[in-house]
Amino acid sequence: MLDLTAHALAKKIQSGETSAREAAEIANSRVEEVESDVNAFVTTTPELALERADLVDARNEDRNLWEGVPLVVKDVLSTRGVRTTCGSQMLKDFTPLYDASALSNFGDDLVMVGKANMDEFAMGSSTENSSYGVTRNPWDLERVPGGSSGGSAAAVAAGMGWWALGTDTGGSVRQPAALCGIVGLKPTYGRVSRYGLIAFASSLDQIGPMTRDVRDSALLLQAIAGHDPRDSTSANVEVPDYLANLEDGVRGLRVGVVTELMEEGIDSGVQEIVQKTIAGLEEAGAEVGEVSLPHSRYGLAAYYIIAPAELSSNLARFDGVRYGYRSPDASGVHEMYRQTREEGFGDEAKRRIMLGTYALSSGYYDAYYAQAQKVRTRIVEDFRGAFSQYDVLVSPTSPSVAFEIGSKTDDPLAMYAQDVCAVPMSLAGIPAISVPGGLSDGLPVGVQLMSDHFTEPMLLRAARAVEQAVDFEFALKPQ
Amino acid sequence: MISEEQVRHVANLARLGLTDEEIGRMSGQLGAILESIDRIGELDLDGVPPTANPLNLTNVLRPDEPRVELPREEALSLAPDAVDDLFAVPRID
Numbered sequence: 001m002l003d004l005t006a007h008a009l010a011k012k013i014q015s016g017e018t019s020a021r022e023a024a025e026i027a028n029s030r031v032e033e034v035e036s037d038v039n040a041f042v043t044t045t046p047e048l049a050l051e052r053a054d055l056v057d058a059r060n061e062d063r064n065l066w067e068g069v070p071l072v073v074k075d076v077l078s079t080r081g082v083r084t085t086c087g088s089q090m091l092k093d094f095t096p097l098y099d100a101s102a103l104s105n106f107g108d109d110l111v112m113v114g115k116a117n118m119d120e121f122a123m124g125s126s127t128e129n130s131s132y133g134v135t136r137n138p139w140d141l142e143r144v145p146g147g148s149s150g151g152s153a154a155a156v157a158a159g160m161g162w163w164a165l166g167t168d169t170g171g172s173v174r175q176p177a178a179l180c181g182i183v184g185l186k187p188t189y190g191r192v193s194r195y196g197l198i199a200f201a202s203s204l205d206q207i208g209p210m211t212r213d214v215r216d217s218a219l220l221l222q223a224i225a226g227h228d229p230r231d232s233t234s235a236n237v238e239v240p241d242y243l244a245n246l247e248d249g250v251r252g253l254r255v256g257v258v259t260e261l262m263e264e265g266i267d268s269g270v271q272e273i274v275q276k277t278i279a280g281l282e283e284a285g286a287e288v289g290e291v292s293l294p295h296s297r298y299g300l301a302a303y304y305i306i307a308p309a310e311l312s313s314n315l316a317r318f319d320g321v322r323y324g325y326r327s328p329d330a331s332g333v334h335e336m337y338r339q340t341r342e343e344g345f346g347d348e349a350k351r352r353i354m355l356g357t358y359a360l361s362s363g364y365y366d367a368y369y370a371q372a373q374k375v376r377t378r379i380v381e382d383f384r385g386a387f388s389q390y391d392v393l394v395s396p397t398s399p400s401v402a403f404e405i406g407s408k409t410d411d412p413l414a415m416y417a418q419d420v421c422a423v424p425m426s427l428a429g430i431p432a433i434s435v436p437g438g439l440s441d442g443l444p445v446g447v448q449l450m451s452d453h454f455t456e457p458m459l460l461r462a463a464r465a466v467e468q469a470v471d472f473e474f475a476l477k478p479q
Numbered sequence: 480m481i482s483e484e485q486v487r488h489v490a491n492l493a494r495l496g497l498t499d500e501e502i503g504r505m506s507g508q509l510g511a512i513l514e515s516i517d518r519i520g521e522l523d524l525d526g527v528p529p530t531a532n533p534l535n536l537t538n539v540l541r542p543d544e545p546r547v548e549l550p551r552e553e554a555l556s557l558a559p560d561a562v563d564d565l566f567a568v569p570r571i572d
Contacts (some may be wrong), residue, residue: 097553189533203532232539233532301516312493319494321566326559332572334494342496350495354486354505355512357493371519373529378522380530412508413515429533453534 001026002476006069006162006216013068016060020053020068020111023162027070027113031160034478037141040155042075042085042132044114055109066223068111072155072164075115076122077102077207078196082112086198087120087130087148090318090325090344100196101231102165102207102224113161117151120346121315122172122200124148125418128409129348136405137180138477139443143402146176146418152210153180159476163220164210169200170303171397171422173208174434178397178446181436182474183463184210185217188453189429190235192221193228201310202233204303204426212474214435214464218242221456240457250465251285253458256390260296261421267400269440274396277437277447280469281394281462291386291393295378296424302379303423304416305359305372312356318344351412376427383428387452392462395421397434397446425450433463436472444472480510 001009001018012018028046035041049070056068073079076086078096085091103110119129127135127150135150137143138158145154149166153176156164166173168186177184185208192207199205209220222242228234257278262271282288320326320340327343330336345353359368386393399420408414425432430453434446447466451459483506490497497505551564560567 094557097549097557190536229541232541233534233536235534295522298519298522301519304512304516305519316494320559321568322554323557324559330569332570333568334572336569337494338496341494342498345495350497350501351505351508351512353493353495354489354509358481358485358489358509358513361489361492367520368516370529371522371524373531374524374527375519375522376530377527378524380533413511416512427530427533 002030002159005212007219009162010065010069010219014063014065020056021050023068024049024053024070024111027161031113034158035160037136037478038138038154038158039133039135040116040151040158040160041114042087042117042151043083045082045112048082049111049113052109053111056111064105064223066219067106069163070111070113070161072113072116072152072161074118074149074152074164074166076118076167076198077165078198079103079112079115082115084115084198085132087118087132088344088346088349089131092325094324098196101193101228102197105223113155116149116155116164119148119150120349121198121311122148122167122169123311123348123352125171125175125415126408127151128405129346131346134405137402139181140402141478142404144179144405146179146398146402148172149210150176153177153182153184156180156182156210156212157477162212163216165224166208166210167197168206168208168426169204170307170426171419173210174422174432174446174448175398175418177210177434178444179402181444182210182212183214183217183433183435184208185221185433186425186431187221187225187456188235188431190233191454191456192224193226193231193234195228195230199314201307202314203310204307214460214467215243215246217433218246218460237454242457242460245457245461246464248461249284250281250462253286253392253462254390255281255286255288256291256386256393257288258296258393258395259290259292260294261395265399265417265420266396267440270396270400270445273437273440273445274394274447277466277470278394281465284465284469289390291390293382293386293424295375295382298375299379299424299427300416300420302372302375303419303427304355305368306376306427308352308356309359309369310356312353312360315349315353379424380428383430391451391458393450395448397421397448401440401443401445421448429453431456431459433459435463435466437466437470438472481506481513
């Protein structure tokens, strides 16, 4: 049963061939087997998983297909009654009073394996910025799983739960999915409610499925998508059936390869796998061409202004007053703010709060934040032009395969460069998915596909075609 | 470059305590990051409208209707300190 996809398991639970209870027991025992090596979780919830699985089994009518399949939830999503840390000391004892809206379609009996480790407040590309230890890549325990949703990616790759939710602000679902050999989807901005997602950069954050295959991704998206009056940026756009046309193939689909993301800075092994994948799509009937996104060269710079600017504002709420950590010995309220934040935040959070505050401060606002917002407009226009010629665009997800733990921790710029292929799509708010394309030096390479706003059915169909064209099969790691 | 004095000023704006060692390190690291970010200044973007939100949403409104929200007691249950049904903080200085 451990080898099944989430979708296949869901069908077995629905038909009564197996039970949610049995699935939860298997997930729990896999956690016991490999979690000490991988450290994918901040908190595991084995009893809760069993309790809720029993509730799902007892309610055997009127069940959605996705119910009862054990899920891993990134520790940035609020879960009622279950500690939610965001990988930070600031929230080490924080127990939310309500569930994130994205979980609402699972009802009150979401079978949750645990809360996945992450870079603090989702800032990072390696999960090394967690206050709860480094998560190890199940493919090679000396390497990072990517980030910031590294715990979610590692848990899925290791079979500790069948699927996971991550969040993506500038690649945080796609890049760890690529580095761990799984599928990671960042939906269109606004497709999934952000209510109960502890905010990093509000104009970029989006919750997404991290799964064993594309079919699982479509099913989990079905479970989390939808309008939510509690999130005014959630889109009031009808949710289509993401599974209906999944197998329709790519014949006649116009596929554009992004030239700027196939140049210098992308490892040759990664380029090779992406090229092979493109050839596979062509063989399957897609019409392939090249497309330029000239302002994508400025994507990283614009992102590293806009995201820190937004987070410096969002993280102002961690002031020791209403929830979270408070430094105990301050004599006045200002000292309390400063000490609480000094002691509660880690290095990267501090760095980005400083960067964002600087970019928004008097005298620098126009040169940085206002200019970055205009670059963002140019990036949006680049994509608009590309989508007038092509249905789907292709690029690598990450410039390299998984790197060694500790190899980039002293160099923030080298770490930020990991996001180079992922941030333009975040800035434009378009959906993008990473699908394993094969191995380079024995490590998985992700191929990124992207399409226009709210065209996830087509994107998933193309991703499914990639999955069928390439030489890669999901297999549990470590074995 | 960003001077240690600027780092102190920005840290104060952000109400973020930093040790002298952190201030020194931050000065170098922020300087390097800003240098790589400065390239966006190369672009002539006069007259280009800014994008604040990828869906260009403006003024999303909902009916202003009363509904049951988080009870006070529950909201205060997470507070580091509460007195008389209110959040409590150290002396305002």
